[in-house]
Amino acid sequence: MKSTVVGSYPVELKELSSSKDKLLKFLGAHDTYKDAIKSSVIAQLDAGVDIISDGQVRGDMVSIFTEYIPGMRIEDGNTFIVSKIRNPTKEISVKDLQYAKKVMSDYYGGKIPEGKGVKGIITGPNTIVHSSRIQAFYKNKEDAIIDLAHSLKHEVDAIAKKAEPSYIQIDEPFLSTGMVDMKTAREAIDILRDGLDVPLAMHVCGILSQAFKDISRFNVDILDFEFAGNNVNIGVLEKNADLIANKKIGFGCIDSSVNTLDDAKDVEELVKKAIEIVGKDNLILDPDCGLRRAPKDIAFGKLKLLNEIKDKYS
Numbered sequence: 001m002k003s004t005v006v007g008s009y010p011v012e013l014k015e016l017s018s019s020k021d022k023l024l025k026f027l028g029a030h031d032t033y034k035d036a037i038k039s040s041v042i043a044q045l046d047a048g049v050d051i052i053s054d055g056q057v058r059g060d061m062v063s064i065f066t067e068y069i070p071g072m073r074i075e076d077g078n079t080f081i082v083s084k085i086r087n088p089t090k091e092i093s094v095k096d097l098q099y100a101k102k103v104m105s106d107y108y109g110g111k112i113p114e115g116k117g118v119k120g121i122i123t124g125p126n127t128i129v130h131s132s133r134i135q136a137f138y139k140n141k142e143d144a145i146i147d148l149a150h151s152l153k154h155e156v157d158a159i160a161k162k163a164e165p166s167y168i169q170i171d172e173p174f175l176s177t178g179m180v181d182m183k184t185a186r187e188a189i190d191i192l193r194d195g196l197d198v199p200l201a202m203h204v205c206g207i208l209s210q211a212f213k214d215i216s217r218f219n220v221d222i223l224d225f226e227f228a229g230n231n232v233n234i235g236v237l238e239k240n241a242d243l244i245a246n247k248k249i250g251f252g253c254i255d256s257s258v259n260t261l262d263d264a265k266d267v268e269e270l271v272k273k274a275i276e277i278v279g280k281d282n283l284i285l286d287p288d289c290g291l292r293r294a295p296k297d298i299a300f301g302k303l304k305l306l307n308e309i310k311d312k313y314s
């Protein structure tokens, strides 16, 4: 069994202390987020996480991408589609991921151990379009989703080539809402997947009763769901395990919606159940969703608990 995080980690932006840092900041060369990435990576590694993220410290999951995508505009925190969606103006997350990987490599004395690594994370085109408002050019969301998939494909390929991640995860929380056209959604993921030589994961939060059958047909290697925060999904998985026999399961077994430490017994029972259903070799344990809103010590405690259980059953 391996462990990972869904993505985000609590951010702590440090005050600049040295005059050199202050000068660099004045010149636009100091990146205050680098320290936040470093501390989130070290926390994940100290907790025993195998496949880490860069902590997604830079901002919310939509604007972090749309800021660099022509055709989309952010105003007061809302995203609008204002013209045809084109390719990103720069690589968005590659440098942060490369930095996270360097911190990881240093942590292990210069060589990342076998089976450990970083994962690239992209917010999916379905979720971005469904959380944006179309103001011009597109008559329907579906055409915008396909164009955005082609745009985000550049980021996916850049991550694969330059950061060499263990896998790439597409975040599509909207797929469980019933609002998304599943045929378009699948086509969009196929565009992101085309020619990719690293495994692809898709994270969907929420209750799966309605959407599981559709989601199980997506052309990805890993499906990542939440199982701790609701008591419905484990039953859905149990009933439909044959549909995902060719996939691994990112198994959310820590409740990221509460800022208290989970009951170790409850988590253990859930993991035991998952091992019965899909087998431990097909499981990647993680929290239900990102941990951004948790206090730092709670976030760390949650990851530590997760990894203790992983070690016990691996």
Ligand SMILES: [Zn+2]
Pocket: 006, 173, 203, 204, 205, 288, 289, 290
């Ligand atoms: Zn989520």
